[in-house]
Amino acid sequence: MNSSISNMSKFTGSTSEFIAQTLRIAIFKGKYKANQPLRQDRIAKELNVSKIPLREALVQLKSEGLVVFLPNRGAVVSMLSPAEVREIFSMRLALESLAVEKAVPNIREAELIRARSVLKIIDREKDKSTWSDLNREFHEILYKPSNMRLLLNTIQTLHNNVGRYLVIYLDRLSGTEASREEHWGILDAYKEKNIDKAQSILKTHLGKAEEHLMRFLGEFSEVD
Amino acid sequence: MNSSISNMSKFTGSTSEFIAQTLRIAIFKGKYKANQPLRQDRIAKELNVSKIPLREALVQLKSEGLVVFLPNRGAVVSMLSPAEVREIFSMRLALESLAVEKAVPNIREAELIRARSVLKIIDREKDKSTWSDLNREFHEILYKPSNMRLLLNTIQTLHNNVGRYLVIYLDRLSGTEASREEHWGILDAYKEKNIDKAQSILKTHLGKAEEHLMRFLGEFSEVD
DNA sequence: GATTATACTATTGTTGAAAATCATAATAAT
DNA sequence: ATTATTATGATTTTCAACAATAGTATAATC
Numbered sequence: 001m002n003s004s005i006s007n008m009s010k011f012t013g014s015t016s017e018f019i020a021q022t023l024r025i026a027i028f029k030g031k032y033k034a035n036q037p038l039r040q041d042r043i044a045k046e047l048n049v050s051k052i053p054l055r056e057a058l059v060q061l062k063s064e065g066l067v068v069f070l071p072n073r074g075a076v077v078s079m080l081s082p083a084e085v086r087e088i089f090s091m092r093l094a095l096e097s098l099a100v101e102k103a104v105p106n107i108r109e110a111e112l113i114r115a116r117s118v119l120k121i122i123d124r125e126k127d128k129s130t131w132s133d134l135n136r137e138f139h140e141i142l143y144k145p146s147n148m149r150l151l152l153n154t155i156q157t158l159h160n161n162v163g164r165y166l167v168i169y170l171d172r173l174s175g176t177e178a179s180r181e182e183h184w185g186i187l188d189a190y191k192e193k194n195i196d197k198a199q200s201i202l203k204t205h206l207g208k209a210e211e212h213l214m215r216f217l218g219e220f221s222e223v224d
Numbered sequence: 225m226n227s228s229i230s231n232m233s234k235f236t237g238s239t240s241e242f243i244a245q246t247l248r249i250a251i252f253k254g255k256y257k258a259n260q261p262l263r264q265d266r267i268a269k270e271l272n273v274s275k276i277p278l279r280e281a282l283v284q285l286k287s288e289g290l291v292v293f294l295p296n297r298g299a300v301v302s303m304l305s306p307a308e309v310r311e312i313f314s315m316r317l318a319l320e321s322l323a324v325e326k327a328v329p330n331i332r333e334a335e336l337i338r339a340r341s342v343l344k345i346i347d348r349e350k351d352k353s354t355w356s357d358l359n360r361e362f363h364e365i366l367y368k369p370s371n372m373r374l375l376l377n378t379i380q381t382l383h384n385n386v387g388r389y390l391v392i393y394l395d396r397l398s399g400t401e402a403s404r405e406e407h408w409g410i411l412d413a414y415k416e417k418n419i420d421k422a423q424s425i426l427k428t429h430l431g432k433a434e435e436h437l438m439r440f441l442g443e444f445s446e447v448d
Numbered sequence: 449g450a451t452t453a454t455a456c457t458a459t460t461g462t463t464g465a466a467a468a469t470c471a472t473a474a475t476a477a478t
Numbered sequence: 479a480t481t482a483t484t485a486t487g488a489t490t491t492t493c494a495a496c497a498a499t500a501g502t503a504t505a506a507t508c
């Protein structure tokens with residue numbers, strides 16, 4: 001995925017999509033933090049765009065859960081409550097289990113090989129930011145054979161919604177060793193076409209990620 | 225739920241929400257059919273609004289799957305492919321099962337009573353349009369105790385996305401008798417706090433609805 | 449000190465118009 | 479007659495300047 005985009009010219013697609021993607025990345029990178037207002041004229045000037053596509057982008061981000069509109073006070077980066085974090089992980093488990101169920105029977109050798117090569121890179125990778133990207137890619141490879149565009153979209157959105165915190169607390173992310181084992185385990189399960197096994201490992205995988213994030217958010221709110 | 229709204233004055237909330245809700249209902253009622261373009265200046269004049277909130281509303285509807293944007297050709301009412309219908313029902317089953325799981329332990333006597341009274345009205349109801357509303361209300365009552373705002377939102381969106389066809393083919397909807405039995409069965413399962421039973425009935429319930437819609441869409445596309 | 453008045457800031461929404469793109473009709477070429 | 483090319487018109491997409499409104503902070507008044 002293309003990280004940062006400086007100007008519109010390199011971007012194919014509408015202006016509002018360009019803005020949405022730019023803001024999405026800015027939120028991920030922590031440029032805009034939770035509860036921070038997104039000032040329209042400032043952003044419009046910064047990106048050299050007008051209000052119409054900008055507001056369209058903000059509505060789009062609202063629908064993705066990254067932004068909340070306060071009436072007459074504009075858009076602010078949303079802050080997930082602990083309950084919402086749990087909610088999102090529950091939904092992810094339900095939907096990603098479905099993706100696994102539908103994808104396992106369809107997966108091909110080529111995709112398994114690609115997944116394995118991604119895992120091998122992950123094992124060596126030190127930089128947590130690209131580690132996060134590779135992590136996403138791994139799961140994408142395994143879900144795509146479900147051939148369910150809408151499902152993949154929704155999973156991606158939910159993943160983004162909790163994943164944006166990753167960048168902030170990624171430095172002290174320690175549990176990556178266990179995470180690695182789980183990745184290999186899921187890949188094994190795919191090779192064996194064992195849906196139950198893949199789903200079961202996915203469950204512990206997501207469960208750990210959830211607990212990590214919950215603990216982090218706990219500290220975070222105490223400090224603040 | 226408030227059916228049609230003639231003008232903005234009666235509406236609390238932003239203009240774009242008003243437009244979105246108006247268009248949503250118009251799509252449900254079949255005023256705008258699948259693949260039909262949504263002309264901006266026409267709608268803007270019709271509703272006495274300007275472009276900014278109108279486009280915001282269209283982006284919102286896009287995020288709900290009711291509308292698709294064709295580059296430089298504007299928004300058209302989306303047409304679900306058979307594969308997408310199956311996809312949505314799969315997602316609904318996964319998410320509504322989750323809602324059941326989380327709601328059953330929390331449901332109270334008062335809500336069970338309300339659900340039962342809704343079912344009794346449904347049993348007598350002849351008008352299919354209000355039948356559809358009551359049907360939605362019944363499921364809402366049973367899901368709400370999950371206390372998962374985001375989940376309920378997503379379920380609602382998915383329901384809308386297939387439910388809009390209901391209005392068109394509701395007249396010849398025959399399988400309502402079986403549907404009634406399933407409703408009472410789900411309610412029973414809730415009373416017994418039997419999650420598995422509730423989920424199992426839900427599965428056949430959604431499965432039948434899916435087959436109905438698939439068959440209808442089959443005929444529909446042949447005629448066209 | 450609490451309350452009201454006032455100025456300021458930002459959103460929200462309107463209006464009008466320019467630029468870009470697509471579909472279609474009209475025209476020219478093979 | 480069929481294909482290519484070129485206008486034409488319609489519509490989206492975006493911009494820009496402005497009005498109205500609500501929220502916030504500051505100053506004035508009781």
